[in-house]
Amino acid sequence: MLTEPVEGTVLAVDRYRAPWPQRRYLRARDQHCRFPGCRRAAIRCEIDHTIDAARGGPTALGNLAHLCRRHHSMKQFTRWRVRQLARGALEWTPPTGRVSREDAPAPPVHFLPEVSRPPF
Numbered sequence: 001m002l003t004e005p006v007e008g009t010v011l012a013v014d015r016y017r018a019p020w021p022q023r024r025y026l027r028a029r030d031q032h033c034r035f036p037g038c039r040r041a042a043i044r045c046e047i048d049h050t051i052d053a054a055r056g057g058p059t060a061l062g063n064l065a066h067l068c069r070r071h072h073s074m075k076q077f078t079r080w081r082v083r084q085l086a087r088g089a090l091e092w093t094p095p096t097g098r099v100s101r102e103d104a105p106a107p108p109v110h111f112l113p114e115v116s117r118p119p120f
């Protein structure tokens with residue numbers, strides 16, 4: 001198991017199934033299926049190895065992403081291609097090969113507008 005030294009985030013493990021701390025991190029990072037435009041909640045998705053584990057893809061944050069069952073199958077059985085860029089961004093290439101679409105996760109820090117309190 002490889003962990004980030006300061007925060008203890010589980011970066012990689014030497015087995016196929018992601019352990020719970022890694023799955024929890026990915027769920028927070030991805031929030032939903034990572035196929036462009038799909039918003040199926042991560043909790044209802046499968047965790048995909050971007051580079052298949054059978055082809056040597058590691059069980060590491062930089063190689064894992066949530067995909068709903070439909071898009072997971074599409075990735076595995078059609079000519080759509082995906083590669084993972086920095087910070088969990090995915091670059092999708094359709095079978096035509098002409099267009100690549102990037103799906104980046106939401107930034108980990110969100111700033112919310114200040115909520116005014118009632119005067120009483």
Ligand SMILES: [Zn+2]
Nearest residue numbers: 033038068071
């Ligand atoms: Zn999907």
